[in-house]
Amino acid sequence: MKHALYIFGFTILVSAFYWYVSLWVPQKRTEPPEDIAISADLSTAEMVAIGEEIVAGKGTCLTCHTMGESGAALRFPDLGNIGAIAATRVEGQGDVTYLAESMYDPNAYVLPGFVAGMPAVARPPVALTDDEILTVIAYLQSLGGTPTVTMATELEWQGQSIGAADAAPVAVGGNRDAETLFTSYLCNTCHNLDGTPGAGPSLEGLGTRLTKAEIYESILDPDATITEGFAPGVMGTMLTATGFREQVSAQELQSLVDYLAGL
Amino acid sequence: MTCFCRTKAVRALLVGLVASAAVVLLCEPALAAPQEADPDYRALPFISSRVVMWIIAELHLMFAAFVLAVPMFALVLEFIGYKTGDKRFDQLAYDFTKLLSVSFSFTATLGALLTFGLIVLYPALTKYLVKVFSWTFLPYVLLFFFEAVFLYAYYYGWGKFSPRVHLFLGLMLNIVGTAIMFIANAWLTFMNTPSGVDELGNLTSLWDAINNYIWMPINIHRLIANMAFGGAIGAAYGAYKFLGARTMEEKAHYDWMGYTGNFIAICALLPLPFAGYWLGVEIYAYDQSLGITLMGGTFSWLFIIQAVLIGNLFLAANYYLWLSMSRIAGAERYRRFIKYLLGVITLCFIVWATPHSLVATVEEARAMGGSHHPILNVLGVMSAKNTAVNLLILTTYVSFLLYRRANKDATVSWARTGNLVQFGIFAVVVIFVVFLGVYGYFVDAQTRIGLSQPQVFSVLFAMVAVTVIDLFLFRGARKRGEIDWGRIPARAQYALFFLAITFAWLMGLMGYVRAGMRQHWHVYGVIRDTSVDAFTPTLGFAGLVVSITVIIFFLFIAVVFFLSGLSSRKDWAERTKGTRRWFRRAKQEQSDSTLSVEAS
Amino acid sequence: MNILILLIIVAALAAIQLFVTRWLPLNRLAWMAIWWVAVYAAFAYGINPPLPSSIVVLFMAIVTLALVAYLSADSEELASAMRAITAFMVERRFRVALLAVLVALPLLAALSVYTDLSKPPQPPTSSRTIHPPPPVSISFKGKTIPLSTANNPYRELQHSDEAAFAQHVENGRRIYFENCFYCHGDNMQGAGMFAHGYDPIPANFNDPTTIAMLQESYLFWRIAKGAPGLPSEATPWSSAMPAWENFLTEEEIWDVILFLYEFTGYEPRAQGMPH
Structure with missing residues (x-):
């Protein structure tokens, strides 16, 4: 019994020693990135300020990039003077386009001497929004140059990003009622549910005829299989015209397919 | 006695079933329609729910590691005993196995607690994980059931079956246990490097989700680390029994048990850095920024703490070997080498613990001309550290070699040449390892990373080659005396405890960084942590939680040791015979039924 | 060692x-x-x-x-x-x-x-950059001035038309004593009557590490944009220098730059020389 007490005391002593070691190293608490409110009418200076915050915080850029430091671990190119040299990197690409491409599609062009490995910042886990990326571009331009980007600048990659908010736990599983989706995307104008054909085939009992994968296919690529008696191309045009293709999210699509499969 | 055993087995089975039921219950919400009123998180009063889950998960992990590791070397020891006919090995294997049954129940209880905690405190995350992994729960529960069957058959069937059947039971126990760990690892590695889901987290392929980037590396890493941990805890048990032992015979047995446990732990520790290296490579392959968060950001200081822990492990392991020499006649001859070995270990320890970026005041930084010290900068990089680790391993091996030959005098004719060859191999390998370490400074990063492999292989080569020579060299050697098991100072037993505590702490720390590198994500890049605990705490706070976990773990282990020792205790009636009068009177008052219960 | x-x-x-x-x-x-x-x-x-x-x-x-x-x-x-x-x-x-x-x-x-x-208070480790790298170009009242190539348009008069050059310098002198001298001082030593209220203190142009080693376009940027135009590495101790683009014309700024070099006797660093 006496030994057990000694040993227990020894355990506490050794654990406390290691705790002390862990207190000896620098203490830094890392906060999760905060969502910075970005309005459409930011001035350039405000954009630069917000962009700088994102670069250091939510964007986690400084994990790999340095800002005007030499000699430190250079995993990715130094950004200290990027505003001055961004336009010279890729032939025929302006600085805004170059910086945007480097963020949306980082491996399209990799600076010679560096290894490809940067994740697309518009995708999770970094998941910057389009607006946030604009502010980051403004900040990067300000490093050795003058920002020309505004909140109104349009980039070809915009509209593809999946913000972190979408991926938050609350968003898992469909939220919008599938029946509402069916009418709000105007599916019901062509497809009846009661067995009578409209401009498109009736969807009555669809789940008994098609698998979920087939339903996905008929929505995403309507002309792959055409029900006899209906013209190809119509539904594809309609999907574009109603804005379905641009607006529908993956989870809406999923709940829509689930709904259709249950008919 | 049999009656008692059965009740214990039933109780443990019940606990296991409760854990399994909890897992089954988990599936329920996935089938039911999602309720909108469900909160994402629930809070506990007074204490952060993250810390509670953290401690429970770590305790569960430590017990699970122990329960999975012990059958591995119990089986090996039993096999050695079976092959050589040496009863001591069989007895030792049984001694280790005795610790299993209670630990198994604890593991299951902690697992159930963890599951309930997840359901209650993290409903949204749990729901998501259940959605992804629902199909893995059934095999998990089934395997858990088989684990219980094999474990108790292995334990209670000791000496009751033919040796081959019993060995087969042990093998099955190991296979089932490993399979259970593999499944649980899939859930957990998925949270670090999710695959098989689209960007919104919808499952596209269950197999991809299971076989994610770090699943196999973690499986292997844990398998080896479990061995090291289990060996260290087993050694601690030996030390505990040694300290309480009354007869010389007991002392000898438990001294040997502690030695064997330590030997297993150190042997498993040696390949661990390489498994860890593979794990790191896979993390980088999955997402470079995840890898850099792990190795370059705040966590880089965590690896300095790790260096201190591992340095201590090597120091304590060598220390134990040196003290062990005192039980061998003839070991005095080698005592004078200790100070040189210690010098090398200290030097390597210092190199390994040197941080790359320093904590310095402004004046110190000015004197250094920046935040990097010109000399320390050289020691703070991978080249120096790999070299240091390889030399540490080699030094520990030399300590073991000296221990091995302590009481032997080679009688073969080529003894002198053999020794010279051995020394030559060591010299060449050390020079080669140091050369590669220095050469690493003059080449680019890609080549430098490639250099670590020849370093490792040359050290492995030296260890294998020298061992082979040694085996022949001391064949038919003249013995100066037998190993006098049990003649060892109590300090050595505390060194074993130190090793066990350090292993446990190291496990807690690395568990923290495995979970912590996800930062503000539950499932990295898929499910964000939106709770109040989304921040990454300071290393000091993490160290406190790990310390508390380790202390709780050892309290539990004390209970396990106590319970495991009960069976070898004398019966209560016999033990108290002839004690004080009031005790005797009390005994007479006991009814027969109470007595039998008490005895158990 | x-x-x-x-x-x-x-x-x-x-x-x-x-x-x-x-x-x-x-x-x-x-x-x-x-x-x-x-x-x-x-x-x-x-x-x-x-x-x-x-x-x-x-x-x-x-x-x-x-x-x-x-x-x-x-x-x-x-x-x-x-x-x-x-x-x-x-x-x-x-x-x-x-x-x-x-x-x-x-x-x-x-x-x-x-x-x-009893350790004395320590300044933060990160130090302020006194001469931060300038942007490639600045916009001055709607006009883009490329700093890497811009030269003082009146510098060439020094050799071609000395009278005109002297007039520009004289104009610079007037501007200096109307605007700058309160802080930078009558000797350009950064010791004007307001200088003691500032941290960092105003630049001393007699110091060979200030204008003597800078290009004229750099001075133009600093005068036109002042402290508000400093990049972040020059903070946290931002200077009190106003952005003179709001008060002076482009010609006036180039003139005062001529005067600074004339008065101190330094030559500006030529464009294209490594910084």
């Missing part, structure tokens, strides 16, 4: 080994203490530039652990060390020494607390 000190340490160790042990046999405890001191001296004084104290503490902790392990790795040596310690604590002849140790220990602790607490 401070070879001299390291040599002294090695020599001292050798001297103890060779001479002292002859008439005073040292037990392992004493050797431990000697080694501890020697290693500490090597870490603390033997390396140049000196190691940060945090590193010395870490290294000495490891060394202490190792020495304790060494002492206790041999039962007989440990026993003899313990006997020596016991003797020191109980024997009469050590009474004075024991007393000294008992007094010294708390004093040492107090001293370390005192030195820890």
Whole structure:
């Protein structure tokens, strides 16, 4: 019994020693990135300020990039003077386009001497929004140059990003009622549910005829299989015209397919 | 006695079933329609729910590691005993196995607690994980059931079956246990490097989700680390029994048990850095920024703490070997080498613990001309550290070699040449390892990373080659005396405890960084942590939680040791015979039924 | 490395080994203490530039652990060390020494607390960049001025039309004394009447590390954009310099730049020369 007490005391002593070691190293608490409110009418200076915050915080850029430091671990190119040299990197690409491409599609062009490995910042886990990326571009331009980007600048990659908010736990599983989706995307104008054909085939009992994968296919690529008696191309045009293709999210699509499969 | 055993087995089975039921219950919400009123998180009063889950998960992990590791070397020891006919090995294997049954129940209880905690405190995350992994729960529960069957058959069937059947039971126990760990690892590695889901987290392929980037590396890493941990805890048990032992015979047995446990732990520790290296490579392959968060950001200081822990492990392991020499006649001859070995270990320890970026005041930084010290900068990089680790391993091996030959005098004719060859191999390998370490400074990063492999292989080569020579060299050697098991100072037993505590702490720390590198994500890049605990705490706070976990773990282990020792205790009636009068009177008052219960 | 000190340490160790042990046999405890001191001296004084104290503490902790392990790795040596310690604590002849140790220990602790607490306030480690790199171009009242190539348009008059040049310099003088001299001073030494209220103090143009090593376009940028136009690496101690683009025309700024160089006698750094 006496030994057990000694040993227990020894355990506490050794654990406390290691705790002390862990207190000896620098203490830094890392906060999760905060969502910075970005309005459409930011001035350039405000954009630069917000962009700088994102670069250091939510964007986690400084994990790999340095800002005007030499000699430190250079995993990715130094950004200290990027505003001055961004336009010279890729032939025929302006600085805004170059910086945007480097963020949306980082491996399209990799600076010679560096290894490809940067994740697309518009995708999770970094998941910057389009607006946030604009502010980051403004900040990067300000490093050795003058920002020309505004909140109104349009980039070809915009509209593809999946913000972190979408991926938050609350968003898992469909939220919008599938029946509402069916009418709000105007599916019901062509497809009846009661067995009578409209401009498109009736969807009555669809789940008994098609698998979920087939339903996905008929929505995403309507002309792959055409029900006899209906013209190809119509539904594809309609999907574009109603804005379905641009607006529908993956989870809406999923709940829509689930709904259709249950008919 | 049999009656008692059965009740214990039933109780443990019940606990296991409760854990399994909890897992089954988990599936329920996935089938039911999602309720909108469900909160994402629930809070506990007074204490952060993250810390509670953290401690429970770590305790569960430590017990699970122990329960999975012990059958591995119990089986090996039993096999050695079976092959050589040496009863001591069989007895030792049984001694280790005795610790299993209670630990198994604890593991299951902690697992159930963890599951309930997840359901209650993290409903949204749990729901998501259940959605992804629902199909893995059934095999998990089934395997858990088989684990219980094999474990108790292995334990209670000791000496009751033919040796081959019993060995087969042990093998099955190991296979089932490993399979259970593999499944649980899939859930957990998925949270670090999710695959098989689209960007919104919808499952596209269950197999991809299971076989994610770090699943196999973690499986292997844990398998080896479990061995090291289990060996260290087993050694601690030996030390505990040694300290309480009354007869010389007991002392000898438990001294040997502690030695064997330590030997297993150190042997498993040696390949661990390489498994860890593979794990790191896979993390980088999955997402470079995840890898850099792990190795370059705040966590880089965590690896300095790790260096201190591992340095201590090597120091304590060598220390134990040196003290062990005192039980061998003839070991005095080698005592004078200790100070040189210690010098090398200290030097390597210092190199390994040197941080790359320093904590310095402004004046110190000015004197250094920046935040990097010109000399320390050289020691703070991978080249120096790999070299240091390889030399540490080699030094520990030399300590073991000296221990091995302590009481032997080679009688073969080529003894002198053999020794010279051995020394030559060591010299060449050390020079080669140091050369590669220095050469690493003059080449680019890609080549430098490639250099670590020849370093490792040359050290492995030296260890294998020298061992082979040694085996022949001391064949038919003249013995100066037998190993006098049990003649060892109590300090050595505390060194074993130190090793066990350090292993446990190291496990807690690395568990923290495995979970912590996800930062503000539950499932990295898929499910964000939106709770109040989304921040990454300071290393000091993490160290406190790990310390508390380790202390709780050892309290539990004390209970396990106590319970495991009960069976070898004398019966209560016999033990108290002839004690004080009031005790005797009390005994007479006991009814027969109470007595039998008490005895158990 | 401070070879001299390291040599002294090695020599001292050798001297103890060779001479002292002859008439005073040292037990392992004493050797431990000697080694501890020697290693500490090597870490603390033997390396140049000196190691940060945090590193010395870490290294000495490891060394202490190792020495304790060494002492206790041999039962007989440990026993003899313990006997020596016991003797020191109980024997009469050590009474004075024991007393000294008992007094010294708390004093040492107090001293370390005192030195820890009496450290003067420390500035933040990150330092301010005095001459931050300029942007490639700036916009001045709607016009883009490329700083990397822009030259003072009136500089060439210095050789072609001296009268016109003198007129520009004279205009610069007027502007300087109307606007700049309150802070930068009548001698351009950065000691104007308001100068003492500012931190950092206004630039001293006589200092050869200011305008003498800068291009005129750099001065134009600093005058036009002032402190608000400084990039972040020049913060946190932003200067009080106003952005003169709101008060002066482009010509006036170039003129005052001419005057600065004329008055101090420096030549501007030519465009295209490495910075």
